[in-house]
Amino acid sequence: MFEVTVARRQKVLDAEPARDPGAYQALVAEIGEDGAAEVRAVFWSETCARLQLFRTLALAQHHARIAREAHSLKSAAGTFGYVRLAALALRLETTAERLHESEFHDLLDLMDAAFDAACAQEPQR
DSSP states (O other), X not given: OHHHHHHHHHHHHHHSOSOXXXXXXXXXXXXXHHHHHHHHHHHHHHHHHHHHHXXXXXXXXXXXXXXXXXXXHHXXXXXXXXXXXXXXXXXXXXXXXXXXXXXXXXXXXXXXXXXXXXXXXXXXX
């Protein structure tokens, strides 16, 4: 059942762009090019660290922390328009307490792929 549900959700996610290019321009309009570039550099660093952190946390013992980290990732990814990554982080945030270990790792794989896709679409990285 989970595999069918994941396959359906993955089709929806694949239909979304990995990155909304207008999001960064909106941030530039708000805080300027230098500020946006600085904040984006922090995002890249923190996101890499956060994705690695998820892999070190045992789901059964750390589901609350995983949900908090996913919430932060969702917000940051949304700010920069990384639509797929934000959607997956939201899914992790809202389901961390109910996921089985294998589902958790499948979701982390999807998040890694979404991050890689966002990086590939990023013109200035």
